[in-house]
Amino acid sequence: xxxxxxxxxxxxxxxxxxxxxxxxxxxxxxxxxxxxxxxxxxxxxxxxxxxxxxxxxxxxxxxxxxxxxxxxxxxxxxxxxxxxxxxxxxxxxxxxxxxxxxxxxxxxxxxxxxxxxxxxxxxxxxxxxxxxxxxxxxxxxxxxxxxxxxxxxxxxxxxxxxxxxxxxxxxxxxxxxxxxxxxxxxxxxxxxxxxxxxxxxxxxxxxxxxxxxxxxxxxxxxxxxxxxxxxxxxxxxxxxxxxxxxxxxxxxxxxxxxxxxxxxxxxxxxxxxxxxxxxxxxxxxxxxxxxxxxxxxxxxxx
Numbered sequence: 001x002x003x004x005x006x007x008x009x010x011x012x013x014x015x016x017x018x019x020x021x022x023x024x025x026x027x028x029x030x031x032x033x034x035x036x037x038x039x040x041x042x043x044x045x046x047x048x049x050x051x052x053x054x055x056x057x058x059x060x061x062x063x064x065x066x067x068x069x070x071x072x073x074x075x076x077x078x079x080x081x082x083x084x085x086x087x088x089x090x091x092x093x094x095x096x097x098x099x100x101x102x103x104x105x106x107x108x109x110x111x112x113x114x115x116x117x118x119x120x121x122x123x124x125x126x127x128x129x130x131x132x133x134x135x136x137x138x139x140x141x142x143x144x145x146x147x148x149x150x151x152x153x154x155x156x157x158x159x160x161x162x163x164x165x166x167x168x169x170x171x172x173x174x175x176x177x178x179x180x181x182x183x184x185x186x187x188x189x190x191x192x193x194x195x196x197x198x199x200x201x202x203x204x205x206x207x208x209x210x211x212x213x214x215x216x217x218x219x220x221x222x223x224x225x226x227x228x229x230x231x232x233x234x235x236x237x238x239x240x241x242x243x244x245x246x247x248x249x250x251x252x253x254x255x256x257x258x259x260x261x262x263x264x265x266x267x268x269x270x271x272x273x274x275x276x277x278x279x280x281x282x283x284x285x286x287x288x289x290x291x292x293x294x295x296x297x298x299x300x301x302x
Contacts, residue, residue: 045116105130111265144268148194155191162202162225167233200227236289249285
């Protein structure tokens with residue numbers, strides 16, 4: 001069973017194999033606003049259940065606390081896979097493969113072909129717990145190879161302009177998104193940002209803070225907005241802006257605000273460094289002190 005979705009002008013196919021078709025309803029729920037008729041794709045991931053027949057995890061704990069998420073050395077992954085039958089799997093494992101682990105799921109991504117494979121290592125109840133996170137990492141890989149990423153921010157579009165409000169958990173991204181009138185919400189946590197033909201474009205994303213927002217307005221799906229500014233959030237008792245240097249802005253974004261940056265291929269990381277180096281030179285950045293009882297657009301527009 002195949003699902004095709006459109007994200008940031010990129011067409012991605014998810015192929016659910018065998019027993020993983022049981023998770024089709026979850027995939028429809030995750031991506032319901034982004035599903036599109038099947039067409040020529042830019043990237044494809046296949047998902048299968050791989051029973052852990054060698055009775056050991058691909059992650060070496062080395063006497064430490066259990067590992068729930070980690071990027072794995074490909075040599076260790078290959079050694080583990082060589083002792084685990086893969087049911088005539090034709091996915092080619094090479095030294096360039098990106099390997100990552102979450103709970104009981106293993107994700108492999110080939111940056112040369114944009115093909116991926118997700119193995120759910122346990123069968124039975126709860127075996128799909130990892131799939132949501134692994135899909136997210138996979139999509140980040142696909143975007144990264146095309147000079148794009150999920151950025152840890154709230155994205156609001158006003159007119160044809162897009163505004164990114166960046167901050168760690170608890171900084172107020174979701175709260176700010178809910179009170180901003182006259183704007184469209186692309187995501188309160190993980191919009192997509194891409195460079196296309198010299199422009200920096202913000203796109204809606206299926207990922208948001210579950211429990212705060214139940215979905216996106218239908219009219220924003222498929223839209224994009226030209227980036228107008230980076231705003232680093234600070235809760236305060238009044239609303240005002242402080243200019244931020246290009247160097248400070250670049251350092252904050254690269255080190256703290258690109259989702260799954262450490263899991264991306266070397267090429268994708270270099271492309272994103274180039275993207276933000278250029279964007280921070282061209283797009284204004286601010287420390288944004290804000291109070292929820294004020295109109296933030298008065299401060300931004302002025």
